[in-house]
Amino acid sequence: MTMKELEKKLRRQDYHQAKLYLFCNFISLMLITAYSIMMMAPTVLEVLPEGGDSRKQMVAIFVLAAVGCVAFTVYATALFFRKKSRQVGILMALGASKRQLAPMLYREVLVLGFASSVCGMAAGFPFVVLIWNGFRLLIVDSKEMVLNIRMECLGIPFVFLVLVMVLACVTAKRYLKRTDILDTIQEEHKNEPIKELGKWCGPAGIVILLAGAVIAYYAPEVYMKLTYSYGGAWLNLLYIPVFIGLYMMLLHTVVYGWHFKKRVSYKNLVSRSMMKFQGKQTVNNLLVSTVLLAGACFAAFYVPSMASGNFLNVRNRTYDYLYDYRADQKVPGREETENLAAEYGVSLKDWHEVPYISLGMDGMAYKEDGNKFYYEYEELETEGNFFSEEDFRELTGLSVTVEPGTYLAVSDNGDSIYSRQLTTDSTLFTNMVTEKTLEVRFADYVCCDFLAGGTGYYILNDADYKKIAEGITGEWSGRMTIFNADGKDDYRFAERLFHTLVSSFDKSCEIPYYYDRVQKISDNKKGDTYWGDMDMTGVNFEEPDSSAFRTLWRYMPKFRIMDKNDFICTYGVFLMVFIFIFLICITAACVICYTRCQTIAVNNRYVFDDLKKLGAPPAFLKQEIKRQCCTVIRTPAIIGILMMTLLYMMIMYGNDGKITVSEILALGICGVVILLIILLLYAVYCLTVKALAKELEIEG
Amino acid sequence: MLQVKNLYKSYETTKTRYPVLKGISFQVEPGEFVAVMGSSGSGKSTLLNCISCYIPYEKGNILLGEQDLGVLDKEGLAKVRNEKLGFVFQDFMLLDGLSVKENILIPRIIRESADQQAQDYADHLMELFGIIHVRDKYPAEISGGERQRTAVARSLINDPLLILADEPTGNLDSKSSRAVIEAFEKAKAEMNSTILMVTHDSFSASFCDRVILLRDGVIYKQLDRIGSQSSFQGYLLDTIKEMSEAESERDIR
Numbered sequence: 001m002t003m004k005e006l007e008k009k010l011r012r013q014d015y016h017q018a019k020l021y022l023f024c025n026f027i028s029l030m031l032i033t034a035y036s037i038m039m040m041a042p043t044v045l046e047v048l049p050e051g052g053d054s055r056k057q058m059v060a061i062f063v064l065a066a067v068g069c070v071a072f073t074v075y076a077t078a079l080f081f082r083k084k085s086r087q088v089g090i091l092m093a094l095g096a097s098k099r100q101l102a103p104m105l106y107r108e109v110l111v112l113g114f115a116s117s118v119c120g121m122a123a124g125f126p127f128v129v130l131i132w133n134g135f136r137l138l139i140v141d142s143k144e145m146v147l148n149i150r151m152e153c154l155g156i157p158f159v160f161l162v163l164v165m166v167l168a169c170v171t172a173k174r175y176l177k178r179t180d181i182l183d184t185i186q187e188e189h190k191n192e193p194i195k196e197l198g199k200w201c202g203p204a205g206i207v208i209l210l211a212g213a214v215i216a217y218y219a220p221e222v223y224m225k226l227t228y229s230y231g232g233a234w235l236n237l238l239y240i241p242v243f244i245g246l247y248m249m250l251l252h253t254v255v256y257g258w259h260f261k262k263r264v265s266y267k268n269l270v271s272r273s274m275m276k277f278q279g280k281q282t283v284n285n286l287l288v289s290t291v292l293l294a295g296a297c298f299a300a301f302y303v304p305s306m307a308s309g310n311f312l313n314v315r316n317r318t319y320d321y322l323y324d325y326r327a328d329q330k331v332p333g334r335e336e337t338e339n340l341a342a343e344y345g346v347s348l349k350d351w352h353e354v355p356y357i358s359l360g361m362d363g364m365a366y367k368e369d370g371n372k373f374y375y376e377y378e379e380l381e382t383e384g385n386f387f388s389e390e391d392f393r394e395l396t397g398l399s400v401t402v403e404p405g406t407y408l409a410v411s412d413n414g415d416s417i418y419s420r421q422l423t424t425d426s427t428l429f430t431n432m433v434t435e436k437t438l439e440v441r442f443a444d445y446v447c448c449d450f451l452a453g454g455t456g457y458y459i460l461n462d463a464d465y466k467k468i469a470e471g472i473t474g475e476w477s478g479r480m481t482i483f484n485a486d487g488k489d490d491y492r493f494a495e496r497l498f499h500t501l502v503s504s505f506d507k508s509c510e511i512p513y514y515y516d517r518v519q520k521i522s523d524n525k526k527g528d529t530y531w532g533d534m535d536m537t538g539v540n541f542e543e544p545d546s547s548a549f550r551t552l553w554r555y556m557p558k559f560r561i562m563d564k565n566d567f568i569c570t571y572g573v574f575l576m577v578f579i580f581i582f583l584i585c586i587t588a589a590c591v592i593c594y595t596r597c598q599t600i601a602v603n604n605r606y607v608f609d610d611l612k613k614l615g616a617p618p619a620f621l622k623q624e625i626k627r628q629c630c631t632v633i634r635t636p637a638i639i640g641i642l643m644m645t646l647l648y649m650m651i652m653y654g655n656d657g658k659i660t661v662s663e664i665l666a667l668g669i670c671g672v673v674i675l676l677i678i679l680l681l682y683a684v685y686c687l688t689v690k691a692l693a694k695e696l697e698i699e700g
Numbered sequence: 701m702l703q704v705k706n707l708y709k710s711y712e713t714t715k716t717r718y719p720v721l722k723g724i725s726f727q728v729e730p731g732e733f734v735a736v737m738g739s740s741g742s743g744k745s746t747l748l749n750c751i752s753c754y755i756p757y758e759k760g761n762i763l764l765g766e767q768d769l770g771v772l773d774k775e776g777l778a779k780v781r782n783e784k785l786g787f788v789f790q791d792f793m794l795l796d797g798l799s800v801k802e803n804i805l806i807p808r809i810i811r812e813s814a815d816q817q818a819q820d821y822a823d824h825l826m827e828l829f830g831i832i833h834v835r836d837k838y839p840a841e842i843s844g845g846e847r848q849r850t851a852v853a854r855s856l857i858n859d860p861l862l863i864l865a866d867e868p869t870g871n872l873d874s875k876s877s878r879a880v881i882e883a884f885e886k887a888k889a890e891m892n893s894t895i896l897m898v899t900h901d902s903f904s905a906s907f908c909d910r911v912i913l914l915r916d917g918v919i920y921k922q923l924d925r926i927g928s929q930s931s932f933q934g935y936l937l938d939t940i941k942e943m944s945e946a947e948s949e950r951d952i953r
Binding site: 001002003005006009010012013014087090091092093094095096097098099100180181182185 | 749752754755774775778779780781782783785787789793794795796797798802805806807809810811812814854
């Protein structure tokens, strides 16, 4: 028998020991590959614009998931070597030199690491196809939800694969470098106790976590206010205390546990000591799984918060149909629309159609200079849409009085987020055709829910309106139309009207809602290029049913029945991306928890054997297993879920200084989601307990 | 065969230094079967680990044959472990994935000389120690005594200068212990093997030619076997008792 044959024989046995290592590598690579494919799919990149919040969230959670995967790969590698160390130690003790052992060890870990990683990468493709098509089959399918796989997406998994290999080689080298042979042989049974900080660390951790989260969340805003510049990515470092606080909390949980009542001190003695003496890795694992579970909750909460807002917005609209258009566009009139409705057996009522004009408003324009920003007065700062007092009354039924020389801004509520987007510091309006100006000042907000949001509407005094509107052309004026269905509405009519409207517009109206024509003119006058002309995404008359078109188009009509029916379709890609992220994070978290439970049990096998010898009944042993698994799964679940719920509430409150009805509804749905997550984790807990009982040969 | 001269070894924690061996000197002649005894913490396992080249020592010399172990690098020490030393451990240290015969051949495989001659020699050793019937079984499938006899056979496969045994009977019942000691005796008688064994067990030690008693890192006494095994065991127990009493008196003082 040669050294090579010996290696081959030992490797056969190692495959059994390496199951966990292979499993962790496989899962990490599968998740990373699937996430990369999804994240870099053209469909997703198109719907989630670069620099947008959703894209940032998707990338941030990817980073978290990747860190989680790295953590459990590192851990699995260390675990594999711990199991392998006895074999290496015995061979060393019997005189095998480093020169003899090195190729054997490297070959083995490279073969195992490479095979499991490549299999994981390969499995990432069917995994993503399965989820994507499952989503299309079970939840929503739209024309744009086509999965295009770009080979560039393999870049990240490839880097991860290299990392797995490097990690395996570094750990192998570390083992070979060891001089204490007996230590190497005993490695498997060595404890990894954690440095105890004292019982204060748990409560202090909570305070540090909460304070850190609030400070880090508001820091960019405060920084901008104080310095008139963007803090950049370094401001994210302020989140470090959150992780420190979290670590301290978990340390307290592992070492002391949380007792609010005085308990019998020996009740959890066995499980607590097992956990404590494996403390270092347990705390690290809990930290990673907490962060991943928080990521999963963040993604899972995204869908209900978006859906509930939309649901209430659509339900509470005063009118079934609302749309506006530029006066120079040949849009179907009342008669034509009524005839179209009749084709579907729908009759219309409450028809109101009023004109509005688009004016240039002066104000402090926001300018960027590298990382700094400043405000500069500009006569043509932004575009605003104006109704006369009379037309507004005709449209909404609300009687408003506007003093000459003043204007009102239309919002849903004086404190709402929309109010802040409206221009209230303007003192000069300009007719963009005649260049005539009107001196004004902001008087107040007026509340009208269905006109709030979008491009922004204002009301002028009738006489002022007449004066400034003189000589204006169809390009700078428009019409707002609203009506209701008399009796039962028909989706087919709404859809047909929508497509008819879209086809009535010419190319000059193929713009997103944030495209500001006044700003463009102002920039062009100064010889600058308007930023909107450089980066226009998504709005294309050829694809009126795409999410981008429906969420971004400047003249997108609001049809209740269509918005209700098409919600999932319109936001399909968003929903899928976040459901996907949820699946990735929850899978990774569950794998980490399962792996950790397995490790604690395997490393403490001798404790269980001793307890058995001391006469401990199976029920007692099973109880000890349950206590271990419970801490490992319950702790990250409670902290992760709580952290995300608080963060969501903070974001909701931070949006407009209050929690609105739709946000309360969203929180309610999030509660149901939490319940489902808890059920899932409970299932993982039950499976883990069962697997460990089998592994430790505990019956009953 | 083995000369240990003025050997010092201590363990250090971050704050304290604990001297374990405090200038030990002795020698073992070829074909001699020597036991090292002493209470817990007396330094017997540390002494064995230093001779085994498992841990470094601070001062002194260990000469194995003509070779000073202190001047060797890692590769040199590995070669000594493989070719000049044989090991028997308390918990056998057999590789679970290999059969009894393959485990015995490991030192030869490491030496890259597991040829037919080595295999025949392994068969001979198995025959000699009464484990030929389990040659193709795996460690998990045989008894503790058979495992330890496999370890003894493994320690002899390279015809080492010295066999080092660390509590070889520590995990065994009396019948198995006896079989292992018999294996050592056979190795000594038939192959003129030199054996240095660390043990707590006076019964096992009473089969040796000489017993070195350690106390607090120094040699308390060396006892040569005179007369029968049972009378030597009695003498051994008396001396151990005397050593314990002296220890207790010192502790009281």
